[in-house]
Amino acid sequence: MDDWLIALxxxxxxxxxxxxIAVIMTWVERRGASMIQDRLGPNRAGPFGLLQPLAxxxxxxxxxxxxxxxxxxxxxxxxPILFALPAFSAYAVVPFxxxxxxxxxxxxxxxxxxxxxxxxxxxxxxMAVYGIIVGGWASNxxxxxxxxxxxxxxxxxxxxxxxxxxxxxxxxxxxxSLREIALAQQGTFLGVFPNWGIFKQPLGFILFIVTxxxxxxxxxxxxxxxxxxxxxxxHTEYGSMRLGLYLFGEYVNLCTLSALIVTFxxxxxxxxxxxxxxxxxxxxxxxxSFLVFFLKVSFFLWLFVWVRWTVPRFRYDQVMxxxxxxxxxxxxxxxxxxxxxIQLTI
Amino acid sequence: xxxxxxxxxxxxxxxxxLLEILKGMVLTWKHxxxxxxxxxxxxxxxxxxxxxxxxxxxxxxxxxxxxxxxxLDDQGREKCIGCGMCAKICxxxxxxxxxxxxxxxxxxxxxxxxYSSSFNIDLLRCIFCGFCEEVCPTNAIVxxxxxxxxxxRREGCQRDKARLIENFRLARESGKLKPQRKPVIVxxxxxxxxxxxxxxxxxxxxxxxxxxxxxxxxAKETT
Numbered sequence: 001m002d003d004w005l006i007a008l009x010x011x012x013x014x015x016x017x018x019x020x021i022a023v024i025m026t027w028v029e030r031r032g033a034s035m036i037q038d039r040l041g042p043n044r045a046g047p048f049g050l051l052q053p054l055a056x057x058x059x060x061x062x063x064x065x066x067x068x069x070x071x072x073x074x075x076x077x078x079x080p081i082l083f084a085l086p087a088f089s090a091y092a093v094v095p096f097x098x099x100x101x102x103x104x105x106x107x108x109x110x111x112x113x114x115x116x117x118x119x120x121x122x123x124x125x126x127m128a129v130y131g132i133i134v135g136g137w138a139s140n141x142x143x144x145x146x147x148x149x150x151x152x153x154x155x156x157x158x159x160x161x162x163x164x165x166x167x168x169x170x171x172x173x174x175x176x177s178l179r180e181i182a183l184a185q186q187g188t189f190l191g192v193f194p195n196w197g198i199f200k201q202p203l204g205f206i207l208f209i210v211t212x213x214x215x216x217x218x219x220x221x222x223x224x225x226x227x228x229x230x231x232x233x234x235h236t237e238y239g240s241m242r243l244g245l246y247l248f249g250e251y252v253n254l255c256t257l258s259a260l261i262v263t264f265x266x267x268x269x270x271x272x273x274x275x276x277x278x279x280x281x282x283x284x285x286x287x288x289s290f291l292v293f294f295l296k297v298s299f300f301l302w303l304f305v306w307v308r309w310t311v312p313r314f315r316y317d318q319v320m321x322x323x324x325x326x327x328x329x330x331x332x333x334x335x336x337x338x339x340x341x342i343q344l345t346i
Numbered sequence: 347x348x349x350x351x352x353x354x355x356x357x358x359x360x361x362x363x364l365l366e367i368l369k370g371m372v373l374t375w376k377h378x379x380x381x382x383x384x385x386x387x388x389x390x391x392x393x394x395x396x397x398x399x400x401x402x403x404x405x406x407x408x409x410x411x412x413x414x415x416x417x418l419d420d421q422g423r424e425k426c427i428g429c430g431m432c433a434k435i436c437x438x439x440x441x442x443x444x445x446x447x448x449x450x451x452x453x454x455x456x457x458x459x460x461y462s463s464s465f466n467i468d469l470l471r472c473i474f475c476g477f478c479e480e481v482c483p484t485n486a487i488v489x490x491x492x493x494x495x496x497x498x499r500r501e502g503c504q505r506d507k508a509r510l511i512e513n514f515r516l517a518r519e520s521g522k523l524k525p526q527r528k529p530v531i532v533x534x535x536x537x538x539x540x541x542x543x544x545x546x547x548x549x550x551x552x553x554x555x556x557x558x559x560x561x562x563x564x565a566k567e568t569t
Contacts, residue, residue: 035381036374040396206364306378310370 002105010111014091021294021301022251023053029251029305036309060244068140068237075138079234080242083131084249086124090256093117095179096293098269098277100286109290110179117178118170121260122163125215128253129155132217132224135246136234147233150316151217151224157323158214158221164331165207168338169264172200182268186275194272197265203334205265207327212257214323216250219308223316258300262293269293406491408524411476413492414467414505415513417485419457424511426465426486427458432478440471441478458484467505469495488524490517 027042027050034041045051067076097109114120129151136148173181185195193199214221225233235246262268269289270276276288314322359365384392391402406412417425428445446463448456455461478487490513497503505513517523 032378035378035385038377038381038393038395040381040385040393040398306371306374307367310374311367 006105006107007111010107010109011092014096014111015088017096018088018091018252018255021255021297022248023057025251025254025301025305026053026056026247028302029308032302032305033309036306057244060241063240065240065242066237070140071237072138072140075134076237077242079131079135079138080238080245080249081131082134083128084245084252086127086131087249087252087256090121090124091259093120093178094256094259094263095182095268096259097286097290098183099289101282107286108179109286113177113179116176118166118176118181121178122159122166125162126155126159128215128249131246131249132234135238136224139234139237141237143230143232143236144234146230147224147226147236150226150230151234154214154217154221154223154319154323157320158211158327161207161323161327161331162211162215164328164335165201165204165211166264168201168204168331168335169197171335171338171342172197178263182263182270185267186270188273194267194270196267196270196272201265201334201338203330204338205261207331207334208265209261210322210327212261213304213307214319216253216257216304218250218254218304220311220314221319222313223319226313228313254301254304255297258297258304259293261300262296266296406493408522410491410493411474411479411489413469413490413495413513414472414478414510415488415490415517416465416507416510417488417514418511421454421457423455423457424461424486425457425484426462427484428460428462428465429483431481431483432487435477435481436472437475437477438471438473440468442466442468462507465507465510467510469503469505470500488514490514491522 030052031041031043031049033039041049042052043049045055067073092111093114095108095110095113099106099108101107132151133148136144136146136151139145169181170176173184175181175184181197185197187195189195189199198205213219217224223229223233225235227233230236235243238246269292271292276292277285280288381393384394386392391397397404419425428443430443430445433439433441433443442464443462443466444464445460448459448461474489476489479489487510492513495503
């Protein structure tokens with residue numbers, strides 16, 4: 001019964017936490033964009049415009065919920081849910097801290113440590129495309145369906161290098177469990193480098209981060225919603241809270257992907273050269289590991305924003321060319337070299 | 347002839363593209379830091395390209411053509427003689443004016459022998475061309491600095507004479523009257539003809555200087 005309660009608390013906590021991050025991210029994106037573009041951005045609602053997401057939310061909730069006449073009604077309302085749900089669910093296996101001891105009970109800061117966490121993440125990553133294609137198809141709008149199709153093609157192309165890059169990681173750490181991968185990144189190797197994924201898999205990291213941007217449909221790979229080409233892509237016909245759910249799901253996706261980048265390549269909750277567990281109490285260690293983890297996550301969230309306002313969108317054929325002609329061969333080479341290195345060292 | 351397409355040869359670094367992205371990110375980072383620091387500076391207008399409008403207003407030119415006002419002369423008399431030239435020249439036909447003779451017992455209120463018994467401007471029609479100001483023989487109608495003219499109802503956009511004179515009083519108190527552009531030919535009291543003539547010769551600096559003592563005098567009169 002107790003375990004059950006703890007699991008529930010963890011689920012609710014991480015759910016709320018991710019929602020909060022997504023909410024703040026909408027503000028960070030808009031203010032960050034404005035700062036990069038020599039503007040001020042929304043600064044009226046609350047101090048520094050921090051209440052802007054709330055105002056946006058109220059606006060989206062009070063708008064009329066329009067379903068196009070010829071749209072497929074059930075699929076149309078299913079689309080945003082299908083999009084947002086996998087984004088949230090992927091967080092279930094992400095370790096957001098080491099462990100915390102409360103009342104003599106050791107609690108792992110992870111919703112569930114399943115031994116195929118890696119496969120679960122990759123599977124849910126490809127689930128997200130259903131939300132986009134279903135929404136695009138059900139809208140009965142040529143721009144929407146184009147956006148949906150683009151998203152499908154893009155996701156299929158980039159799922160492969162993503163999976164291959166992650167496969168190299170599992171080769172190194174010898175496990176599919178995300179928690180074990182995170183735990184294995186403590187300490188240093190070769191005397192100087194922290195035991196992080198990025199130092200063992202520099203090429204794999206670049207591959208993963210590029211494919212992560214494509215997975216999240218972010219600039220420079222935001223073809224499914226390319227405003228200058230296909231109006232708004234898959235969510236052209238959406239309005240009010242359905243649109244809100246799509247936009248929200250995107251930020252949750254960003255959060256999940258950032259958390260995965262940190263877990264796989266940036267040592268999860270470990271600080272380089274410092275072993276926090278050695279000098280922190282059981283409770284403070286849990287909190288510290290959680291904070292360190294989300295400090296790293298916030299950097300990658302900011303990187304998403306930063307890149308978005310730096311790089312222009314790729315052309316469609318460039319995206320496909322990059323995916324099939326550059327990333328997949330590189331991922332295969334990376335996997336081969338990793339496998340060879342492991343074979344030779346063992 | 348169409349321009350021949352020049353195929354640019356990309357270097358390896360450019361073809362890999364990641365390096366170029368990093369360069370671009372350095373650039374955007376510089377912009378971000380600059381604006382981020384600027385947003386913490388105190389005072390309005392910290393980001394160079396943005397005016398935070400209600401708090402932070404742009405300075406408008408002294409000859410800006412905004413909301414109209416009806417001027418009074420130094421003795422507080424209405425300058426308007428009701429000739430109706432402004433109404434005639436107005437391309438938008440927004441001025442309606444009724445001319446009347448000045449009654450015997452109100453001579454001290456009006457500068458001329460005639461006056462406008464009613465003077466209305468429909469700001470909804472006005473295009474702020476400034477023709478009325480130019481054509482006015484007595485400098486009675488002047489376009490001021492006011493530009494926040496939004497109203498909740500159409501009736502609010504009508505300006506009657508009382509409001510126009512009130513505009514003038516407010517502008518005079520805040521020192522935002524522009525220097526007169528042409529000499530006034532109304533019959534003036536003999537006391538001070540000299541400064542007007544001087545202003546006519548040199549339209550630049552002297553006019554502005556001259557406007558100040560006039561204002562001071564006017565302020566004294568009103569108080």
